[in-house]
Every structure is written in C-alpha cells, then in structure tokens.
Amino acid sequence: MSPAPTTLLGSLAAFTAYDKTPVIGTRFPDASTQLSAFLTAPNADKLIHDLATLVAHRGVVFFSAQDITLAQQKVLAQRMGELTGKPASSSLHKHPVTVATAELDEEISVISSKGGIARADVKDRARASTGWHADITFEPVPSDYAILKMHTLPSVGGDTLWASGYEAYDRLSPTFKAFLEGLTARHDGNFFVKFAEAQGISVQDNRGSPENTGTDLTAVHPVIRTNPVTGFKSIFVNKGFTKRIVELSEDESDLVLDYLFRHIAENHDLQVRYRWNKNDVAIWDNRSNYHTATHDYFEVREGNRVVSIGERPYFDPKSKSRREVLQLKA
Template identity: 70%
Template sequence: MVAAPFSPLGSLSVYDSNDETPHVGTRFPDKSVQLTRILAAPNSDELLKDLATLVSHRGVVFFTDQDIDIEKQKELGTRLGELAGKPTTSKLHVHPISEQTPELTADVSVISSEGGIARAGYSKSARASNGWHADITFEPIPSDYAILKIHTLPSVGGDTLWASGYEAYDKLSPAYQKFLEGLTALHDGSGFREYAEKLGRTINDPRGSPENTGTALQAVHPVIRTHPVTGFKTLFVNRGFTKRIVELTEEESEDVLAYLFRHIAENHDMQVRFRWNKNDVAIWDNRCVFHTATNDYEGLRQGNRVVSLGEKPYFDPNSKSRRAVLGL
C-alpha cells in the first residue's frame, strides 16, 4: 500500500480546490466559496485555523470573486493570525506611509498604480525582477499573513507572482544550506521614510506592535528562518528590503545576496503567477513566500491590502525542510 499524499486542507476539504503548482499556490475556483460565509460559519474557528495552516503550507491561496468588505477583511486578517498562535501584542500592521482617511483606517494599505506603497521608487526601465519582496520585513515584528482584494483592473496585465521560500531553501545544496543557517541579515525600509519626507508626511508610529516603533525602519533577521506553523526551514531574504548579511564582509555579503536574489527570481519552477479578475482575493504568508507585481499595463489597478503581524523571526537548528518532512 502507498500512503496518501499529505493534504493541509483539513476542514476546507469540503470545498472544491486545486493546487496551482506542485510547490506554491492553491485556488478555490468556485465563487460560491465566500470568505464572509467562512467567517460567519458555526465552525468558523476550525475553518479559519485550517485556512491559516493551508496558507502557511501552500504559501498563497486564491479565492474567486469575493463579496468581503474591508471590515470583514480586517477581521479575517486578525483571526487568521490569532488562531495560528501569534503573540497577543501583534495586531494588524500600520504601514509607515499609510494614510488615515474617512473611508480607510491606517491599518489598510491602498495598493494602487497611482503611486504610494505599490509603486514607491518604481522605474519603467528597471528589471522587473527587482520587484521581488516579502511585506514589511524591515520591522522587528514582521508580517505573518497578508490579504489583498483587487477591485479595479486594467483590461490586460497586472498579474502577481509568488515564489516559495521553502523550495528556495530546498533547491540549495546541503553545503550552502549549512553555510546560510545561523547567519543574520539587515532589512531596511528607509525608502518609505524618504518617500514620506518628499511628500511632507510623518512616519506612522507605532505600527501594530510595541516593537515596531521609531523611524529607522530597520531590523535584523535570520537568513534562514523556521516557520512556526509548519516547522519548515525557509529562505528569508528579499531584494526589496534585505541590504546586508551581518556576519560577512561587505563584498561577501553583496555576492551572496546577489546569488540568493537571482535564485528567487529565476527559478520559475518554484513560482506561481496569478491573473486577477475583479474582486479576487489572495491570502499569502510573508514568512515563506516572496511576491512581485507585474507592471506591464496601462490604466488603473487598485485594491486594498490588510497585513497581519506575526512573531519575531527565529531559526531552530532542529527544524527540517519541507521536502524532507513530506518525503518529496
């Protein structure tokens, strides 16, 4: 007899779903699967805990044509993290340059082609691969889950890609894995401070956790971290915010990071590309995936993102890789 393949769906197995690639991305294609109904279900805690587990295993999960409003989106972001076991001091993130408006509070980020968070520092002549990042890794307490609903789209283009940090770790040689384990890296979001200064804004403070305070927008995290939900090892550096490996010389750090950034961007066998339709929702885990938008379109592309805060990143030398645990 052959053992059944591992499935992280749990109670969500009652809904039709499909894996988009072997390593990253699961989709619920039927729009009758509504997040608002899951939030209101009698067994909602069970369903949401299993959803958090699914996102942590698969990296990103997609839902079709959702009716969820921003208040329910914030509730979802809060409950996913809480049910997955995050610290009680970790709330929804307030982005350094998010604005408080009558329609949206500062713990909601407007993702818009008109500028701001989505296109801060964007240059049409730069390589598209420069956009790979994980959200807010410059914070001492970075993100666990993020939820994006896109409500306005161009007629064509504007896809988003995600890449698996688990598979990025597993594709490295054992010798290179051992070299990286135990190293730490500086993550820096000073570009947002410069953007705020240019527009005459102040940096929001604090930002969803007592530890996310001040205007430095810098933190040091493990290069390889252990995911607290899955227990898997994952690569945790990204081109958007990681500036320096602390334990290496400047030139050594530049060479290692350049290789790791290419490793993430150029291995399309550990990536998933999602073509948005109006009101689709993506939920991803910033601890184990990287993502980038595709700026190949004209016109308005806009949505609302909620980012939950998790725990301080750590590396457990006794943790194992995804492939080792699942026998892949």
C-alpha cells in the same frame, strides 16, 4: 490541475480547490466559496485555522469574486494569526506611510498603480526581477499573513507572481545550507521615510507591535527562518528590503545576496503566476514566500491589502525542510 491534498485542506475539503503548481499556490475557483461566510459559520474558528494552516503550507491561496468587506478582511487577517499562535501583542500592521482617510483607516494599505506605497521605490527601466519582496521585513516584528482584494484591474496584464521560500531553500546544496544557517541580515525600508518627507506626511508609529516603533525602518533577521506553523525552513531574504548579511564583509554579502535573489527570481518552477479577476482575493504567508507585481499595463490597477503582524523571526536548528518532512526527492 491537481487536487489539494485533503490532509492540508482539513475542514476546507468541503469546498472545491486545486493546486496551481506542485510547490506553491492553491485556488478555490468557485465564487460560491466566500470568505465572508467563513467568518460567520458555526465552525468559523476551525475554518479560519485550517485556512491559515493551508496558506502556511501552500504559500498563497486564491479565492474568486469575493464579497468580503474591508472590516471583515481585517478580522480574518487577525484571526488567522491568533488561531495559529501569534503573540498577543501582535495585531494588524499600520504601514509607515499609510494615513487614515474618510474611507479607509491606517490598517488598510491601498495597492495602486496611481501612486502610494506600491510605487514608492519603483524605478523606471529597471529589471522586473527587482520587484521581488516579502511585506514589511524592515520591521522588528514583521508579517505573518497578508490579504489582498483587487477591485480595479486593467483590461489585460497586471498579474502577480509568488515564489516559495521553502522550495528555494530545498534547492540549495547541503554545504550552502549549513553556511547560511545562523547568519543574519539587515533589512531596510527607509526609502519609505524619504517618501513620507516628499509627500509631507509623518511616518506612522505603533505599527502593530510594541516593537515596531520609531522612524528607523531597519531590522536584523535570520537568513534562514523557521515557519512556526509548518516547522519548515525557508530562505528569509528578499530583493526589496534585504541589504547586508551582518557576519560577512560587504563584498561577500553582495555576492551571496545576489545569488539568493537570482535563485528566487530565476527559478520559475518554484513560482506561481496569478491572473486577477475583479474582486479576487489572495492570501499569502510573508514568512516563507516572496511576491512581485507585473507592471505591464497602462490602465488603473488597484486593490486593498491588510497585513497581519506575526512573531519575531527565528531559526530553529532542529527544524527541517519541506522536502525532508514530506519525503520528496531532493
């Protein structure tokens, strides 16, 4: 365990933290460090801004045994985006197939082994690597931050893995980077429409941005994306939703996407694996990271997720890579 650099922690340096790996993941292991207290602290805006900045740099940040409520979870997600410059028109995402219940509203997604959105496109006997994705990239204006609190866990198993899009980009050759920059890809989540039809429910509209509307869950985004908080370049395709590179033939697109998907899934040294405990919270940046659950258990596994909407993805040709900015060996 190496300590998280103070320059990234900012005001969070007051709390015990360590990096889970050199490239992705920071953990606050002490249960006395409560996100709910951040929201009511005299310096709340500073703490939340620094938390959002840390998540943007480190990809995913973990907190132990949290008492944060669903209402507070929503406030925290929205404030993280607001304090790091997301558009005023962006709020919290309403998942296309999440409906309000007596206990939960449309801005809370239940991530459950019993069914629902987490199981909507899961295929039996498929490779585990098919599960890698970033949340809701099928939306024209997708997510910046997501917050997941796990409240029900199997006795063993059910870990989640995250992978760094920054490091995935940095591992490519200069020629391949140049080839990918400026390309765009189509992201497709229309399997959720089929899921809604099978469940007899309507697809949610007005999903956190005026642009996230209608029942055609497709969008075109840059293959290489610039994160507006860090300024770093990242690969922005994922196995779950990215179907075609627009500027290439179908065969060429399949070859390139297959390489990028394997590049993300098979490089375990740009990933972090987290073993959950009850009421742990993970906060991640969907702009520059991917994640996948581990379906290796037989008991119930369930948590509640809030997804914040950010900005339209863009590529800034003047932006730099993480390793370039930090002057790390390529």
